[in-house]
Amino acid sequence: MAKEIETSMRDYLKAHPNLRFIFFGGKGGVGKTVSAGVTAQWLASQGKRTLLASTNPVHSLSGLLSQDVFGKHTAVTGVPNLWAYEIDTKDTIERSKVEIREKIQWFLKYADITTKAEDFVESATMNPAFEESAMFENMIDLMFKAEYEAYVFDTAPTANARRLLGMSKVYSLWVNKMLKSREEARSLRELLSFTKKKEADPLMDYLLTFRDRMEHARVLLTDEQQTAFFFVTLPEALPIAVITRFIGWFRDFGIPVGGVVVNMLIDRQQVEATSPDFVKNRLAMQDRYMDDIWEKFDGMVRAKVPLYENEVRGVTALGRMGQALFV
Numbered sequence: 001m002a003k004e005i006e007t008s009m010r011d012y013l014k015a016h017p018n019l020r021f022i023f024f025g026g027k028g029g030v031g032k033t034v035s036a037g038v039t040a041q042w043l044a045s046q047g048k049r050t051l052l053a054s055t056n057p058v059h060s061l062s063g064l065l066s067q068d069v070f071g072k073h074t075a076v077t078g079v080p081n082l083w084a085y086e087i088d089t090k091d092t093i094e095r096s097k098v099e100i101r102e103k104i105q106w107f108l109k110y111a112d113i114t115t116k117a118e119d120f121v122e123s124a125t126m127n128p129a130f131e132e133s134a135m136f137e138n139m140i141d142l143m144f145k146a147e148y149e150a151y152v153f154d155t156a157p158t159a160n161a162r163r164l165l166g167m168s169k170v171y172s173l174w175v176n177k178m179l180k181s182r183e184e185a186r187s188l189r190e191l192l193s194f195t196k197k198k199e200a201d202p203l204m205d206y207l208l209t210f211r212d213r214m215e216h217a218r219v220l221l222t223d224e225q226q227t228a229f230f231f232v233t234l235p236e237a238l239p240i241a242v243i244t245r246f247i248g249w250f251r252d253f254g255i256p257v258g259g260v261v262v263n264m265l266i267d268r269q270q271v272e273a274t275s276p277d278f279v280k281n282r283l284a285m286q287d288r289y290m291d292d293i294w295e296k297f298d299g300m301v302r303a304k305v306p307l308y309e310n311e312v313r314g315v316t317a318l319g320r321m322g323q324a325l326f327v
């Protein structure tokens, strides 16, 4: 175990020149949003047309950039090649509800069931996973459009990516079976109706489209040349435990783990014998957890970022943090 960075963030990106989808995951408050901002700004400075996107219900990017980037792709002031976009969660959810309602109504009509669609819509959309899924759909829409050379997503859709990839096999089997039985039912109906005209089957079209979308997403998200998930931690017990679990999941599902960013390290140079005890104790604690980090994430630490005297806000502060993240 080497107690030093072997492959830095810069080295990793250099070794993956076709990287297009970059995600940051980790516990709340560890610096995912700032790391995403710094990385997007750095990629833009390398001449890549870059989108910094958030699928997060909290308005994090507008705050980070001190600029309103809500609801539309917005050129970031003072940073050529960089756009930012905070997806409107409410709008997405409303649209998804409308779509689901249409599908349910169509299905009820198709199956000759005379129940009000509304009851089903309610139970389908009250599910807490519904919002997350809607955001995930948004994210893959952006990915498929390929309007930018690089995409940096604030906050990895950890649970969803995991669910998607874990379920995709089962899901594919299930959809294929559904398709087969619908195909059979349809030919039977056609046979019985004595007409040879093909009936429209929007539900089947939907299932097919959905299956293909998920497969496409799976292919992109598991491609090591195009995708990397980075995990941000502090030298503290809980954030380390969180990313240890995430990295385990991601490995199991074949999602490329780009590496680990350690944030908010106290600058040793500034700690003296006369410094307050809490500072000295904290530094000692960080040292202990750094030992843990080198051991647990051997060869995977990409950067060590200092704790700054102020929060990281605005493109100037992002640029400064960029010097630490991309040394």
Ligand SMILES: Nc1ncnc2c1ncn2[C@@H]1O[C@H](COP(=O)(O)OP(=O)(O)O)[C@@H](O)[C@H]1O
Pocket (backbone or CB within 6 Å): 026, 027, 028, 029, 030, 031, 032, 033, 034, 035, 263, 264, 265, 305, 306, 307, 308, 309, 310, 311, 312, 313
């Ligand atoms: N290295 C750092 N030094 C000082 N403040 C930081 C540093 N990294 C992040 N912050 C601040 O900590 C807070 C949480 O960071 P944020 O990126 O929003 O975390 P997350 O997105 O993981 O919840 C923000 O106020 C941010 O400006």
Ligand SMILES: [Mg+2]
Pocket (backbone or CB within 6 Å): 032, 033, 060, 154, 155
């Ligand atoms: Mg955040």
